[in-house]
Amino acid sequence: MKGIFYGLGVGPGDPDLLTVKAHKILQSADVIITPTKKMGKPSIAYRIVESHITDHTRVVEMSFPMISLSAERETLEKQWKENADEIEKILEEGKSVVFLTLGDPMVFSTYSYVMEYLLERGVEVVTLSGVPSFCNLAAQINVPLTQGEESLGIVAMTQPIEEIQQILDAHRNIVIMKVSADNKRLAEELEKRGLENSFVLVSNIGMENQSMIRDIEVLKGDIPYLSTLLIKKDYDITL
Numbered sequence: 001m002k003g004i005f006y007g008l009g010v011g012p013g014d015p016d017l018l019t020v021k022a023h024k025i026l027q028s029a030d031v032i033i034t035p036t037k038k039m040g041k042p043s044i045a046y047r048i049v050e051s052h053i054t055d056h057t058r059v060v061e062m063s064f065p066m067i068s069l070s071a072e073r074e075t076l077e078k079q080w081k082e083n084a085d086e087i088e089k090i091l092e093e094g095k096s097v098v099f100l101t102l103g104d105p106m107v108f109s110t111y112s113y114v115m116e117y118l119l120e121r122g123v124e125v126v127t128l129s130g131v132p133s134f135c136n137l138a139a140q141i142n143v144p145l146t147q148g149e150e151s152l153g154i155v156a157m158t159q160p161i162e163e164i165q166q167i168l169d170a171h172r173n174i175v176i177m178k179v180s181a182d183n184k185r186l187a188e189e190l191e192k193r194g195l196e197n198s199f200v201l202v203s204n205i206g207m208e209n210q211s212m213i214r215d216i217e218v219l220k221g222d223i224p225y226l227s228t229l230l231i232k233k234d235y236d237i238t239l
């Protein structure tokens, strides 16, 4: 009998944010897949859960290159399929496989592509929610993402600028992910709309080097990859 494939969200940074369910699955897993952009360099997701993993669990590193989905879809799809093949082989040995994901597995995650390949092949898949980065951002600063009838727009800076502009105009509350993909342009779009005092950028949420920025000029400089920005048009963000 094939093993079960688990997609496990580890949260954005603080190991204590791991769910009890995720902890239990990590303790009983036969194999843990840690996706990495550079082989030999432990992924952030792995470092977050390291203390929850028992010595007898096999940890397998799997390469997921950080290249643009729109520009190099074919290369990425080939890699995802090869990784899904490798995972399927382990599952066929009857072993359970846990795939680690930063934040939540269903929010901008390569896990979702591998999951789709495996579902097509009839594999039993169980996805375990993790705390998404933007939810923990709001919690850290005690600012609600939405209240009452409000909407929330979520977009990544890797999307075409027209799409980002539409989201910026359509919602009162907006989460921008993958900010470092074009933070300078984002700063310009905020200035154009008079929103230069209505945002907070949080980098490395839940980690030792977490930082918060509210200065539009700083947003134009170098910022870490793990950065998420919250815009609140009708709410005073006081840190």
Ligand SMILES: C[S@@+](CC[C@H](N)C(=O)[O-])C[C@H]1O[C@@H](n2cnc3c(N)ncnc32)[C@H](O)[C@@H]1O
Residues within 6 Å of the ligand: 012, 013, 101, 102, 103, 104, 105, 106, 107, 108, 109, 131, 132, 133, 134, 176, 177, 178, 179, 202, 203, 204, 205, 206, 225, 226, 227, 228
């Ligand atoms: C590939 S996506 C992963 C999203 C993740 N699945 C989630 O639920 O948050 C990477 C983006 O998530 C956000 N992110 C993830 N972890 C973060 C952290 N610890 N601090 C700030 N942003 C984070 C950033 O916007 C980053 O560019």
